[in-house]
Amino acid sequence: MPIPPDAFFLDPAAGLPLQVQLRRQIIAAVTAGRFRAGEKLPSTRALARHLGVARVTVAQAFAELVSTDYLASRDRSGHYISDSIERRLEAGPPAPDTPRFDWDSQLEGRFARAQRRDRERDWRGFAYPFVYGQADPALVDHAAWRDCAMRALGRREFDSLTGDLYDADDPELVDHIARHILPRRGISAGRDEIVLTMGAQNALWLVAQVLLRPGTSCAIEDPSYPGQREILRASRARILPVPVDARGLPPDAIPPGVAAVFTTASHQCPTNSTMPLPRRKELLARAQDQGFAVVEDDYEFEMSFAGAPSPALKAIDRAGAVIYIGSFSKSVFPGVRLGYLVADPRFIAEARALRGMMLRHPPGHMQRTLAHFLSLGHYDAQANRMRNAYARRRAVMLAAIAHHGLTLASPQASGGSSLWLATPDGVDSAELAARLRPRGVLIEPGAAFYADPVQGRGFFRLAYSSITAERIPQGIAWIAQALGEIAAAGPHLPLIRP
Template structure:
């Protein structure tokens, strides 16, 4: 039987290469059992004419499918669905009287309850996305990353990528982190003090699992990073929020009996305030006196716009109490999902064992690609390009904030890729966000950042990592106009 050309279609406006669409369509039809072993496909000429594409597009798609054994090619006969395709197993129909398994009885739901629901997945569809943590593709060096990925897939290195590293990390990437990244924060660390993670979120989870027993107390900043709180809530730790001031976390306000203190000293999340050196020293002295560990999330340390950044807490920690978390999500791109922990070798050994139980290690190909990205200088070039672009966007946004009469909640903040703003008296930032969404503007309401969500009603965050300088003034005008409507 010959499969008719009418069984195929392509979406020329989908943004996906036509050859890829055709391959996926054939694979999906084979997997679903619609195309069966031995059935003949239309000729490349007939199918190309039906789809309105070049014949070479169809020929290349067929060639790829032959190489992956979905199709076979027979001389002077054409292409056929491969006989080696496994027979599709048909599921037995479910009897109407079959009782459903009671999952509610097996699941607590504590992870789902702790998960965030305040983020817009389709943010890129909005004209003015002032959302934090997303990348601007225009600032990412695609050609450089592609070259590094191809190097990692080269014959000389491919053997090392196909094996299971068990609980080990790519030695080249660890070496570059130790020699290139950490010294910029004043940190000196050996190989046994560094562990790769699947980003900062995974690092926070590992730290929580290793450090905090169920019921143990920990202090966190208030407001703070919502993703950190959802991990702590799911771990059943006792969370003690400590209100921050214009200099970040006040060490004197840390309650007694805590096992750990979580802080974003360099760029407090979300206010962007910076903890001064004197306060950092006080925090470390208190950690030594009270016996708690300090978990330092040093996100976005590259983005400082008022001179050199302060040294990391880990850099001035002489007792070894600090667990340092770094990530490449902001400086490379979020999808890279690679970060690292730096801590005492004993802590790293325990965290490595836990990571090994859960996921062995981050993907070897991604590790080696990033190692090349660092060693060939692409990381520095991209970081510099992002810093220049963000400095310009920051300047434009500050001017727009002043022009539109908006109010900064942390006017002294000098780093990061966002601003923390206060709404006028009586205006709920969640209501503001809802109205702005209808006007193609995305902002982040303040409630998710606070231990008591109601305390965040008067605040919101505006980020500029994913919006161009040209779009910022109009987006800010829409925010100001909407605020004026809400305040009459």
């Protein structure tokens, strides 16, 4: 890619010769990685015209950099960043000419401290990626999505996409969510009860900002979704973990004085347990009596393999205490980054105002593309395809787990795209994960899911959304072999089992 002339500038008041300034500017850009080996510089004529200097000034600067091997001159082609420059660069950047601004005194760092650090960005480079939350591109209907994107970008609709919606949402997408998506969960909602978000993570952030203040107490499931804990920690709320059991969150264990309770009632994260109807009713009754809001993250409701999923908490909430979070990240693909909140109109108005301050609204072209994807039937077709593929992968995984004698921590769970497993006594899942990485196997150790990471060392999650059925048996075999090697290495300290 050629380097444009406007990447350069000179300061006549700098007190340095213009040739020296240009030379230093190129060296600094190369050292910082902005200019890379093989990239072509502007011609001396074009750069001199842009900088308003004599052509000889640029030519002399280039000649000096060619002599020091920062640039290479090619006959009848021009000047390029030298191909050997990467081998010549020092380990670090050059010492700054002026003292650096003291950002440490300006920043608290609470957001960076709260951020999860156990996820592998290069998961596609592993042969056996049992990684949750990632999609198998083969299951996504690329042609249908492209067609919907082209419709959204067509001349007839383009005018509406180029405008700022301020705090509004695409009416077609909201209408389809209200009339087709929510009724499947037993939920009836008007337009003033729905606001679109940039996925479930953004929805959780909006909820935390609206409901919680520093020092306010909230109850969360333990174990629970790590991203939720990141958000709540950054809000400076007082987080009260409530241990879950085989039926999810026990309402009678919720401590008094909380402003909100966060739950994944239909598909507990990460154990996959489902809260039964009597417990759901008890939770809502306590919310009414004690005056706390219930935040329901209803992720993966589309991936049920045991008949119709249970009604959402929001569907049986008569008092309006439930704030419902839905997302298209699992049923379409994670990169779509679109979700929604459903709640009392007064809460939605506040959340919409906050969203408007932060990002106005999710990108209009993505909203309209998704609206077409839903209305033309592609969403239902893809959800069915994913459900069938996941059911097959789940069956293959369960068979491999049984064959190798691994232990399911939630054997009664059904649906979703992952399984929650327990290690043999004394085996730390973090040690297991480290032993598996060189063999191309990625698992999720359990520590990140618990308020006290020690409690999660005896558990790990295996997802099957991002790995094909054909690769699952060998991946499970590697896990079993690694567990055997760890066990043979010697005794281990007993781990905490909730």
